[in-house]
Amino acid sequence: MSEQSTVSSLHSALEYDRIAPEASDYFVSTSYVKEIIDRALIYLHAGYPVHFAGPSGTGKTTLAFHLAATWGRDVTLMQGNEEFVSSDLTGKDVGYRKSKLVDNFIHSVLKTEEEMRRVWVDNRLTTACRKGDMLIYDEFNRSRAETNNVLLSVLSEGILNLPGLRGAGEGYMDVHPCFRAVFTSNPEEYAGTHKTQDALMDRMITIRLGHPDRDTELQILQSRTELEAREAGYIVDIVRELRGNDSKTRPSLRAGIAIARVLHLQGINPRYGDKLFHAVCYDVLSMETAKIQHAGRSVFHEMVDDVIRKVCPPVGAEPVRRSVGKIKIVE
Numbered sequence: 254m255s256e257q258s259t260v261s262s263l264h265s266a267l268e269y270d271r272i273a274p275e276a277s278d279y280f281v282s283t284s285y286v287k288e289i290i291d292r293a294l295i296y297l298h299a300g301y302p303v304h305f306a307g308p309s310g311t312g313k314t315t316l317a318f319h320l321a322a323t324w325g326r327d328v329t330l331m332q333g334n335e336e337f338v339s340s341d342l343t344g345k346d347v348g349y350r351k352s353k354l355v356d357n358f359i360h361s362v363l364k365t366e367e368e369m370r371r372v373w374v375d376n377r378l379t380t381a382c383r384k385g386d387m388l389i390y391d392e393f394n395r396s397r398a399e400t401n402n403v404l405l406s407v408l409s410e411g412i413l414n415l416p417g418l419r420g421a422g423e424g425y426m427d428v429h430p431c432f433r434a435v436f437t438s439n440p441e442e443y444a445g446t447h448k449t450q451d452a453l454m455d456r457m458i459t460i461r462l463g464h465p466d467r468d469t470e471l472q473i474l475q476s477r478t479e480l481e482a483r484e485a486g487y488i489v490d491i492v493r494e495l496r497g498n499d500s501k502t503r504p505s506l507r508a509g510i511a512i513a514r515v516l517h518l519q520g521i522n523p524r525y526g527d528k529l530f531h532a533v534c535y536d537v538l539s540m541e542t543a544k545i546q547h548a549g550r551s552v553f554h555e556m557v558d559d560v561i562r563k564v565c566p567p568v569g570a571e572p573v574r575r576s577v578g579k580i581k582i583v584e
């Protein structure tokens with residue numbers, strides 16, 4: 254591939270990275286969700302970046318995508334990464350472009366001119382700042398703090414520092430006035446994350462999220478699975494009961510969705526005493542306490558059994574299993 258075509262394919266790859274957002278059919282908007290999105294929109298309109306912070310599975314990424322879709326401009330997505338250096342955000346020189354001019358206008362005189370120019374390719378942050386996109390920087394605290402330093406002047410002065418272009422006289426770039434950013438992070442996560450510098454936190458408005466309310470959780474479960482409302486309600490209550498009053502701990506929304514999907518696929522209803530249902534709950538909801546044993550039994554399994562007994566009707570109270578498609582499970 255020629256140098257020219259390498260560069261243009263890099264450019265088109267970056268264009269491809271920009272997404273024209275569309276609202277998802279699965280997105281659930283309850284008053285809990287709407288209040289968060291409305292507040293976030295107010296901050297964006299006022300020119301501030303928004304940061305959704307919260308434990309795993311609280312809907313941060315989904316809210317960020319929805320917010321970006323609602324905002325209506327093209328979206329550039331970046332995912333925090335331990336390996337990133339700031340040029341992975343801004344861009345870099347990818348080589349030189351050589352051009353040669355051969356002037357043979359007067360047949361007895363041959364004049365040639367050669368020019369070498371450095372070729373710079375924007376990375377996503379630069380593209381977003383140039384075009385005025387909505388930048389989603391998901392899990393930005395997985396990138397190292399020094400990598401993210403480049404955002405400081407972008408967010409406060411509206412200037413992107415591009416040291417690689419200094420030689421070409423373009424060391425700084427004005428950020429497009431429509432540029433906005435939404436960040437997500439999980440401050441509780443210690444594996445593979447970095448502490449964020451106060452200066453960066455100070456430049457964004459942080460909306461702290463916990464697990465959503467019961468109604469939202471139920472509607473999300475129903476939008477993501479085909480389980481009927483009453484059955485979905487049992488699963489939501491089991492998950493919420495195990496979570497207790499601690500809004501930080503697992504199990505998250507994902508666990509409920511996983512149980513509901515498995516049950517629906519296998520044609521099982523959530524019933525106390527249904528061995529497979531109990532086993533699916535042990536597996537999906539598994540916590541650190543699962544290792545602790547008492548009198549030869551897992552303390553965690555006993556806890557799950559108690560919650561299922563409290564929440565679900567017993568086996569036999571109603572028809573327990575139904576056949577779905579080709580899958581039929583018989584006890």
Ligand SMILES: Nc1ncnc2c1ncn2[C@@H]1O[C@H](COP(=O)(O)OP(=O)(O)OP(=O)(O)O)[C@@H](O)[C@H]1O
Nearest residue numbers: 279280281308309310311312313314315439473506
């Ligand atoms: N408003 C919503 N409507 C529909 N589904 C949702 C909504 N919020 C969250 N979900 C679903 O809940 C699950 C968890 O959401 P999401 O991935 O956004 O969480 P997160 O906080 O980004 O988690 P993590 O920190 O692990 O990345 C996903 O399956 C997502 O589709």
Ligand SMILES: [Mg+2]
Nearest residue numbers: 313314315437
């Ligand atoms: Mg996420």
